[in-house]
Amino acid sequence: MSAVSAVSDDRLESAPGGLGFVQEFVNTRYLAPPRGVDPLGDETLAQAWLDAAWQRHGAAAVTTTGNQPPAIELAHRDLPGLRAARRALAGLISGDRDPADRGSADLVAAVTVRVGADGVATLEPRGGEGGRVLAILLAEVWCAQQAGTWKRLKICRNERCAIVFYDRSPAASAVWHSAKRCGNAPNLRASRARRRTDERQR
Numbered sequence: 001m002s003a004v005s006a007v008s009d010d011r012l013e014s015a016p017g018g019l020g021f022v023q024e025f026v027n028t029r030y031l032a033p034p035r036g037v038d039p040l041g042d043e044t045l046a047q048a049w050l051d052a053a054w055q056r057h058g059a060a061a062v063t064t065t066g067n068q069p070p071a072i073e074l075a076h077r078d079l080p081g082l083r084a085a086r087r088a089l090a091g092l093i094s095g096d097r098d099p100a101d102r103g104s105a106d107l108v109a110a111v112t113v114r115v116g117a118d119g120v121a122t123l124e125p126r127g128g129e130g131g132r133v134l135a136i137l138l139a140e141v142w143c144a145q146q147a148g149t150w151k152r153l154k155i156c157r158n159e160r161c162a163i164v165f166y167d168r169s170p171a172a173s174a175v176w177h178s179a180k181r182c183g184n185a186p187n188l189r190a191s192r193a194r195r196r197t198d199e200r201q202r
Contacts, residue, residue, distance in 0.1 A: 012177060015153055015166035018061035018140040023153060024053050025137060026089050026164045040083050046074045050133065062143050063111070063123045063136050078130030085134050092141075093164060094155045109135035158182035 014020035028049060032038035039049040050072065058064055074082075088107050110126035125135030144150035152167040156177040165177035176182035 012163065013166055013168065014057075015144075016060075016149065017143075018057055018063075018136075019144045019149060019153065019166070021053060021057035021061055022089065022137050022140050022144075023164050023166060024057065026086055026093065029086055029090065030163055038083075040079055040086065043074050043076050043079065046079060046082070050074060061136060062139050063125050072129050072132055074129050074133075078128070078133075081130045082133060085137065089137065089141075090155065090164070093153050107134065107138055109138045111135050111139050156182055 015023045028039040032041070037045065040046050054061075085107060092107075109131055112124040112126055113121055114124055115121045123139050125132040125139070127135060141150065144153070152172050154165060154167050154174070154177075156163050156165060157175040161177065161182050163177050165174075167174040
């Protein structure tokens with residue numbers, strides 16, 4: 001089972017626009033060990049994931065020019081950096097970045113802004129293959145932060161799930177990707193704890 005099919009079983013909605021690419025990238029950890037096979041575990045799996053994810057989200061990405069994705073061919077040397085970026089992005093989404101992911105693991109990428117003869121500005125990811133993937137991801141993060149949609153990308157509070165979801169609630173107050181599936185058990189435990197406390201205080 002792929003990470004994509006796993007999250008679709010939960011009826012996980014994709015974030016809007018190219019932010020869905022960021023969401024899906026971070027969710028590749030959803031089936032990383034001990035759950036299953038990491039889509040970023042080797043270059044064949046990573047390339048298959050990237051090609052499929054770009055088909056789903058590329059047309060909406062801010063780095064797309066004429067609906068043509070950047071031609072990126074991942075190699076084994078790209079994978080450690082992508083996995084580190086995944087950890088750092090997960091920490092950025094949760095607001096709890098591991099100090100070990102700071103410093104040398106800061107998220108840095110190069111993007112060129114090009115204005116064509118038609119006056120349209122486009123963003124072009126730069127660098128090596130893995131660096132260009134990171135540039136695409138960070139361009140989407142920046143745009144989402146400017147648009148105010150970044151704060152709606154969250155990690156499910158249920159530690160057994162911890163999947164990245166897009167909070168579409170009016171007040172952006174959701175804490176579980178599925179209140180029924182991930183919220184019932186914590187709510188039940190909290191309710192039982194409150195009852196025990198009330199009984200002891202009587």
